Amino acid sequence: MARRDSTKANLSGTGSKRRGPGRTLWLIAAGLVAGIAGxxxxxxxLAPQTPNPEPSQPEQPEQPEQILVREEPVEISTRMRPGExxxxxxxxxxxxxxxQIRAMGAKESQIVTxxxxxxxxxxxxxxxxxxxxx
Numbered sequence: 001m002a003r004r005d006s007t008k009a010n011l012s013g014t015g016s017k018r019r020g021p022g023r024t025l026w027l028i029a030a031g032l033v034a035g036i037a038g039x040x041x042x043x044x045x046l047a048p049q050t051p052n053p054e055p056s057q058p059e060q061p062e063q064p065e066q067i068l069v070r071e072e073p074v075e076i077s078t079r080m081r082p083g084e085x086x087x088x089x090x091x092x093x094x095x096x097x098x099x100q101i102r103a104m105g106a107k108e109s110q111i112v113t114x115x116x117x118x119x120x121x122x123x124x125x126x127x128x129x130x131x132x133x134x
Contacts, residue, residue, distance in 0.1 A: 072131075073128050073129060073130055073131060074101060074104060074106070074128060074129040074131075075126060075127070075128040075129075076097040076100060076101065076126075076127050076128070077124070077125060077126040077127070078093065078124075078125050079122065079123070079124050079125075080093075080122060080123045080124075080125070081122050082120050082121030082122050083121065085123055090115070090123060090125065093125055094113060094115070094125060094127065097113075097125070097127035098111055098113070098127055101127060101128075101129045104129065106129040107134075109133055109134065110129055110130050110131065110133045110134075111127065111128075111129060111130075112127070112128045112129075112130050112133075113126070113127050114126040114127075114128075
């Protein structure tokens with residue numbers, strides 16, 4: 001024998017009152033209004049209104065008067081492990097560092113070079129600009 005279901009089927013067609021062409025039109029209208037409002041907001045965010053409509057000088061970012069403090073020494077240094085350098089490559093490093101210091105404005109008499117070699121074969125190279133020298 002077939003089993004009867006305890007719930008009745010809704011055959012009368014009275015369904016929910018929320019559905020129908022009126023509800024669909026209302027949802028479409030609400031979507032259009034939201035889209036227009038969102039577009040207007042986006043345009044305002046991309047091109048904000050300026051409080052001073054008069055054309056003026058273009059704003060220049062502030063640059064510091066001096067990047068380096070004149071009294072501070074400038075130093076270029078490196079450490080090289082044993083086997084990473086030869087006397088020729090060490091001289092090339094020294095000349096390159098001197099050239100960089102000269103490009104910053106140092107006179108030859110203001111450039112100080114210091115090379116320290118360890119017993120293990122490492123080297124520490126320091127080339128500095130002593131601004132107190134004439």
